[in-house]
Amino acid sequence: MSGAIAEGCAAPFPEPGALQVLTARLVLNGLLNPLYRRYVDQMSLLGDERVLDYGSGSGAAARHIARRLRSGGGRLTCVDVSARWQAVVAGVLRACPNADRRLGDVRTMRLPAASFDVVLVHWMLHDVAPWDRPSIIAELARLLRPGGRLFSREPTGTKHGMPAADVRELFAAAGLVETLATEGKAPVLGEHYRGVWAKPAG
Numbered sequence: 175m176s177g178a179i180a181e182g183c184a185a186p187f188p189e190p191g192a193l194q195v196l197t198a199r200l201v202l203n204g205l206l207n208p209l210y211r212r213y214v215d216q217m218s219l220l221g222d223e224r225v226l227d228y229g230s231g232s233g234a235a236a237r238h239i240a241r242r243l244r245s246g247g248g249r250l251t252c253v254d255v256s257a258r259w260q261a262v263v264a265g266v267l268r269a270c271p272n273a274d275r276r277l278g279d280v281r282t283m284r285l286p287a288a289s290f291d292v293v294l295v296h297w298m299l300h301d302v303a304p305w306d307r308p309s310i311i312a313e314l315a316r317l318l319r320p321g322g323r324l325f326s327r328e329p330t331g332t333k334h335g336m337p338a339a340d341v342r343e344l345f346a347a348a349g350l351v352e353t354l355a356t357e358g359k360a361p362v363l364g365e366h367y368r369g370v371w372a373k374p375a376g
């Protein structure tokens with residue numbers, strides 16, 4: 175796996191503490207590993223896709239995506255503004271030559287349009303400052319090829335998360351079309367929204 179390419183952030187990002195990283199490793203990459211594997215399975219990847227995991231964090235989903243892509247020649251790109259999380263992902267994906275990492279703000283990376291068949295925005299949009307969300311989602315939509323899919327899952331609780339209506343508004347404003355959506359409450363996850371969005375081919 176290649177090293178992370180630092181491409182700059184629009185503003186300094188508070189790095190996670192050692193306890194937060196340890197908790198993520200034990201909970202997200204450990205206890206909840208079957209949940210993430212099931213979620214990735216439900217993405218129905220063929221294996222030849224170019225996938226962008228935006229805000230990849232501890233790599234809880236990335237590890238399963240990389241394995242899915244290995245047999246079909248696909249490629250995974252993990253983007254995060256946190257150098258510490260990127261270091262964690264490097265360890266998680268150390269045996270995955272079909273994955274690479276990019277450190278920084280996706281809006282300043284100047285990646286080519288339509289670079290990806292699939293984009294994943296999982297459990298992190300609610301942590302982005304509200305004023306930054308529209309431009310970030312617009313950039314992710316630009317990077318998605320026509321006919322490509324964007325997968326989203328976000329907490330919607332009043333104490334932790336953002337309203338599902340806000341998530342929908344952001345993706346719709348970027349020109350994406352919701353093709354599948356569920357809202358509800360589940361063990362461990364709590365209240366959450368889950369959606370699949372498509373970029374029109376025309």
